[in-house]
Amino acid sequence: MKKITIIGAGLTGLTLGALLARKGHEVTILEKEGRVGGLARTYEFDGQFYDPGPHEFCTDNPVLIEMLKSILGDDFRICHKKAAQFFMRRMIDFPVRPLHFFGQMDKVLILKIMAELVYFRFKNLVCETMDYSFEHWVTNRFGSTMYDLYFKPYTEKVWGIDPSMLDPRTASERIAFNSVFDIILQTLSYSLFNKEQYGSAHSPLKYTFYYARRGIGHLCDKLLEECEAAGCKVELNWELESATIKDSKAHSITSAAGDVQEGFDVLVNTVPITVLNSALDRDDLNTDLRFRSMVFCYLDVPAPELDNFHWIYFPEKKYSFQRITDFSHFNADMTKEGHTGLCAEIACFEEDELWHMDDSKIVEKTIKELLASGLLKSGEGVKGWITREKHAYPLQINGFIEHVATSVEYIKTIPNLVASGRQGLFKYCNMNECMEMAIELADSIDKDKEHSFSLDSTWKGAHNVQIKEKTTKKSEAKKSAPKKSAPKKTSTKSATKSTAKKTTKKKITDA
Template identity: 30%
Template sequence: MAQGSSDNQGIIDVDVAIIGAGPAGLTAGYLLTKQGKSVAIIEKDATYVGGISRTVEHEGYRFDIGGHRFFSKSQAVVDLWNEILPDDFIQRPRMSRIYYEGKFYSYPLRAFEALWNLGILRSTVCMASYLQYKLFPKKDVKSFEDWTTNQFGHKLYSIFFKTYTEKVWGMPCNEMSADWAAQRIKGLSLWGAVVDGLKRSLGLNKKPNDGQAVKTLLETFRYPRLGPGMMWEAARDKILASGKGQVLMGHGLKQLASDGQGGWRMSASGPDGDVVISARHAISSAPMRELSKRLHPLPESTLQANELKYRDFLTVALMVEGEDLFPDNWIYIHDSKVKVGRVQNFRSWSPEMIPDEDMACVGLEYFCFEGDGLWSMADDDLVSLATGEMEILGLVDRKKVKSGAVVRQEKAYPVYDEDYAANVDAMRRELEAKHPSLHLVGRNGMHRYNNQDHAMMTAMLTVENILAEERIYDTWCVNEDAEYHEAGDEGAEASLPQRESAVPAAEEPRALTQDQKAALESVREVPERVRRSA
């Protein structure tokens, strides 16, 4: 294993210390070592790199922790994928559907098809509701429910958005920020889709656009033949082979302390004790809430960061007799009669992930909070639950289920509640003003629902900033377009997004009261758990 230089006290001395070996951390590490910089990466997981983009192996079966299509509008990201994994991509057909009341609906939702499947009566009610809110929209749009109701009408919102969204997030839609909807549900014109569908039914329009005339729907995507973890294992191997980097597995962050000279001293606990890493720059993809409690000196914004929430989930993988269970890569389950939120079909991602050609492997995703009933269930009980729900949905005969495995993923999704933006902004402003050599990247590091390529781009821009020794790019401007994996042309954006304006300076910190000081110090004692919204 490659090492940075060490002083007499055993401190690992590198140019950049990186927290987390997910897509963002490994992208940064790979690009930095290519430029001759030394890096040390700590990863809490003892076995897998890749974070939520890892691929888990169980008895020869390989499965994702959530599906990860390798498609990006950024040519820089596409080029990097090709560079890291040049010979192991396969081209796969794209198919996702929504399951609701025993029927399947295309995803992204095709309005004309959806209204047809719902029947005349409910379709009429849906259109009346849609027109009502177009004529008399909600004026004060604050929540996911407000935004989606204005966009689609309350009836369609209640059918296609409310149940699934509340399954995923574990909180009422009227408590979720409208930012989530504006970010993730874009581009569909319901009226345009209905008109287009009518024209096609009359033979007047041969080119369906379903209300999305300016977009090209992604019909195929590239995918590593052994799953997305193959990409990040290759990135790790290249970092180690460079002689400039190391990846410390099973090492969790204890403290990240300023050295008083603009650099950092990071301590991490591992299976053989603690290690200390000294670095000029630090990159963190750790959850923002977790990082805030381990920084020294403790940021004044720790109080706000402590209010950030996360949603966890678990995957129950079932090994099932039968090669072709259904053609989808995944199916969204909008039915309230089962707890499962999404079902992956791993053979549809890559046949090579299934070791037996007469078998299939499906992954049922359950969204939960760490420590709640689902999270705490025994693995055997979860396998039994998943088997029963697949039978209820009519997707699998329980007699054909031969075995199962469970993988739990904490802090999978940063929660967009009504206060998240202000809380993130408070920490961002303070860190950028006081610690310009500390860089936040990735989904949890920035508390933003980034796709895999977005996370990579935040790391790519951060590396450019480190090499230039100034913030020439604003990583917070990386696109979070919901259609990124659904539409558009691969590599359409040829250049890196240039920073447009200076980052606003942090406000002068106000003097803290005695109560606030006591609360700030007590943050270190707050348990690391996800709290339910009231």
């Protein structure tokens, strides 16, 4: 039996804690907030339930599906996705049906787009294409017109920096198709054989998804029950402040309130990797690691239905939000009869004016934009609430994986310290991957097996890109993303301070 301490009671931490406690290990989970869930939490306002964006499971992993069914029981819900993009005042199905899309657009514009698509398709077949950035990846596959019209404004809105400064692997991971021709072939294949595309983590050709009744927070509450039933201890309002290294191992951790946890055999971090680096007195590792923040605006609309979509993307910059989710369609008992529950996702940085804007003004702004779109017919009787998430998306500037790998290599020099999860590995992954990482890590810790620290995408083709770094782009990216100046820490947080260096993978062992 091992004594294991897990920092963070999000989906990864709770799943890992429950699995290890069931195996007979002594597990403690430490959570900064006053409730569990992390990014996977549900808010209740005026009798309605809201998730911060759609928190659906799209997976064909039988082990994970059975685990979800076992945990949720009758609260496990199956849905069939219906999504759209609101583009140029037209509602376009998502995934895009090319003939439907082209049929709604200006014919001259379509001819220009088609000419570019044919040109770049031919060029890619006969010439080696180098992908310097997100901009190059998209332009090399979809042409400059589609890039300028659609991809560039949407990407700038989501990430807050110029797409030329984003790593090309961001595109290869998040855009599931390599070209319009790929879209046509895969869509046709789905139409003929009804086979969903689970080979790609982010393919829109997955129409079946699973949801928890009353929202994702209910799943986390059930996981908490599983943890406590198995003897796992969960401490709330415990914020990591510092970590002590002794004899090259993680010896103790201290909270902001001064509470000390020590004597663990294994320490698992699932909170933002930047927080762990700071606790280890290695702020130098955070220089190129930034998070994109998010403001969530929840609206209670006294109308039974606004549209028949689960969620709608808004790529144009005239709308501050990037996506609207309608929870009345989730078959999850989240809305009151005769009401609609919406969530608008608005990306920003902590330094932006929007982050500090009064809640009522954000609600007013969101309602005004929805009225302008025509999706909302009347603002009368609409109520709104705001939540903010500081670490919503890892900002994937050029070379970000190499920057993360530097932190991971340092963590690997501490044999009883492991990083995992979306936040812990600075990894833009979905919930199913978070739980799958927890399942794998629980087995590794239980059986003293080596842990992989995988930074790769779940999509097997995600990194099939030719990357050539341009130092000018990299330096521009650093300048573009706003940074907070942190004072140099003078307190010593480790008894034996190590420098980051390359090492071979080490086995997790009893201390």
